[in-house]
Amino acid sequence: MLLRTKLHGKTYEFPDIRLLMGKANEEKSGDRLAGVGAETAAERVAAKLVLAELPLSVLRETPAVPYDEDEVTRVIQDAVNETVYNEIKDWTVGEFREWLLADTTSSEMIKRVSAGLTSEMIAGVTKIMSNLDLIYAAKKIPRTAHCNNTIGTPGTLSSRNQPNHPTDSPEGIRAEIYEGLSYGSGDSVIGINPVDDSYGSVMRLLEMSYDIIKTWEVPTQNCVLAHVTTQMKCLQAGAPIGLIFQSLAGSQKANDSFGISVEMIDEAYALAKKYCFPAGPNYMYFETGQGSALSAEAHNGWDQLTLEARIYGFAKRYSPYQVNTVVGFIGPEYLYDARQIQRAGLEDHFMGKLTGIPMGCDACYTNHARADQNAIENLAVMLTAAGCNYFMGVPMGDDSMLSYQCTSYHDAPTLRQLFGLRPAPEFEKWMENLGLMKNGVLTDKAGDPTFFLRR
């Protein structure tokens, strides 16, 4: 295999697909850390030039981790619709990009082709798309799902109510949930990250959040983002659970370090379908993020974008209700600054939608990254334009338990009012009935958490 190009008179040659894929990425500190990033700006473009000429079949045949060694690879490869794949396997990556963007390519056509793609093919085309390409193409691929309510319908934007607390105090978490609901945050899920992963503590938070849902007849679902095994134990003991959660990674070895396997998630999915209280049929919630495999030294020498694409291929197996990248969470060693975080957010959302999952985004940053609140407000605007299903709602965007900042309870109504979008339809009706929203706009009663103190 010869992978070579000239650019401005200089020759660039790439020894294999792995390095070609790494060097074709937009600049990311994590790819440098992994030793696969381009050395110069020109080398990056040279890699893109070569990648654009690569047939999709080469990417199918070069998974980041070999089929025999990795169950994530097997999940992705075995799910491919071979008839569809045979129609597109000779397309080059560059032709695929233009086909996605073309006026003659409809949403339905893209959804059909999704069935014939592997994650490496999706990663490949993403690398040669500009930011606006990623926004425009993602918008063409709405992905909806239903649990207690409907997420992802064009014209809507949902918000996860994320009421975390440094000591898991049910009273404090309840106060945060009320604040969020009063702004219209919570139509995607009321999802609590626990400090204490123990059965008793997780049980308590599930019951408390369910109590709010019942008392106020909120059309939504609850979730406590403990390790999946803890949630399974709670579900078997009769706990009221709307969505089952787990963080996923893009290789078997990285999933090992998360303490999970395909078999375990299969089992969780079967239990969820059997015991979760909402109507369904979508019951799973996953989080992802570029850099997780590398941080566990489980990336097999590949770049973080390709590993991320593989997570979506894995997630698709479980027809999830929602999936989001926690895009700036791990830290600057993977995404250094605002520019890298924004780029990764757009990539992840597009890749999720092309893979076939209802994708949202935790647009976020840590205090040791070169970013600030303005940077992720920008990202949220770009992703709303791209048709992103949902964002996080955190009190003023400051998660005082996980020590990072993301989008806020206020950002949901702002983005909705700015883009003429509505909450999930069932949730909007509920807000209208309570008098918190009218014609898509917050009323005078909204923004006051004490509204929910008495019913």
Added chain:
Amino acid sequence: MDQSRIDSIVEAVVKELIAAGAIKSATTPSAPDSAQPAGGSTPAARHLSHDTLTIDLPDPTVDALRYAPNVTNPKDLDGLKAMISSTTARIGVGRAGPRYKTNSLLLFQGDHAITQDALMRDVDQKLLDEFGLFTVQTRITGGKQEYLLRPDLGRLLDDEARRTVAEKCAKGANVQVVVGDGLSAAAIEANLRQIFPVIKQGCQSAGLSFGTPFFIQYCRVGVLNDIGDILQPDVVILLIGERPGLGRADSMSAYMAYKPKGGDSDADRDVVCNVFENGGTNPLEAGAFVVQIAQKMRQHQASGVKLKLAAK
């Protein structure tokens, strides 16, 4: 002319008169009009001479201001106060349209600013001297910037550090305490004076030998492995600064491992996290807890996931 049109004309005229100083506004800037809707905001008119303008503000980060209810006309003001006091999250902040009020927006930015400063600072030498901690370094040579970008180098002691540690420290201790800056010097400064004596005293009472403690600059959790390889202690306790939260840089963790060695991962480790006074795990209690875990690790000769399984 309909009534609403008449009302709006009257309102406009009244506003003009207020602005001209002809009549007095019923509202004062510090007490918003009780008819003001939740998302509304109409500034009161003032007529000030610029020569005598004095802006002299109190610190918005003091508790009385930080936790003051900020919702315009809440349904239940006492209820709101109780809710705000139940969490460190920024609730009860009200809104200007769908956005934040000016004071909460600027308080947020102030907290972000102070957090950034904490990251770039080194641990105070006086504190290290107080506990007789000598300093060694990891393989980071390019300062904080490189530290942030190269966690792999922050997990390895450099050659000189390996020599110094081997020379100066007692080998094979039951408990080896090491202090590392991690992502927050302020966390070490806020907690070391309390937690360190408790751990030392606790080891003595439990009859555990206490290795020679020292300080590691540019430190990551993975450095536990090198310490294990060089000093062969039973249990290593690494006190390290967590990545700072917004306006909160004083949170420290104790990462622990039983006989750590090259190749070990986080699955072989345990952590007591969120150690800070007022709201987190109190450092005195954390110190006692850490000694208990060390004893448990020695009893089961395991740590991390293996300890969980062994102790079941």
